[in-house]
Amino acid sequence: MGQPAMTAPGPSPGAGSGSTGPSGKGNYPPPTVPPVRQTPPPSAHGREETPTTEARPPTHWPLSIVVFVLFWFLFGAIAMYYSSQVTTRWRFGDVVGAKKASKSALIINLIGIGVGTLFWLLVIATGS
Structure with a gap:
């Protein structure tokens, strides 16, 4: 005896008014869409990390914390920001930016030490 012919499945008998797709337009299944290829995002500012042969400039973290x-505290907080920028810029190959951030952190720390010392000397001198 014969085997039943294989046919593509159609809508089920209780599927509504005979539409073949969810929108009722008859375009079901949707046309094949190529898959979206997701690539990892580029490094910050579109630059790749690049190794260098130079030594990383100092971050001045301990000094920034002491000043804070x-x-x-204001000078210490600003110096901590620049201290964090040293490592970030160094990782992304911005050697000049890392050196500038290191120098800025040191200068702001020294200003903070000077202003803080004057403030505490005035507080002690006035006896308040």
Whole structure:
């Protein structure tokens, strides 16, 4: 005896008014769409990390924390920001930017030590 012919499945008998797709337009299944290829995002600012042969400039983290806690917190906070920029810029190959951030952190720390020392000397001198 014969085997039943294989046919493509159609809509089920209770599927509504005979539409072949969810929108009722008859374009079901949707046309094949190529898959979206996801690539990892480029490094910050579109630059790839590049190794260098130079030594990384100092971050001045410990000095920034001491200035923040003991002398003048505003200068210490700004110096901590620049200290964090040293490592970030160095990782992305911005050697000049890392050196500038390191120098800025040191200068701001020294200003904070000077202003903080003057402030504490005035507080002690006035006895308040």
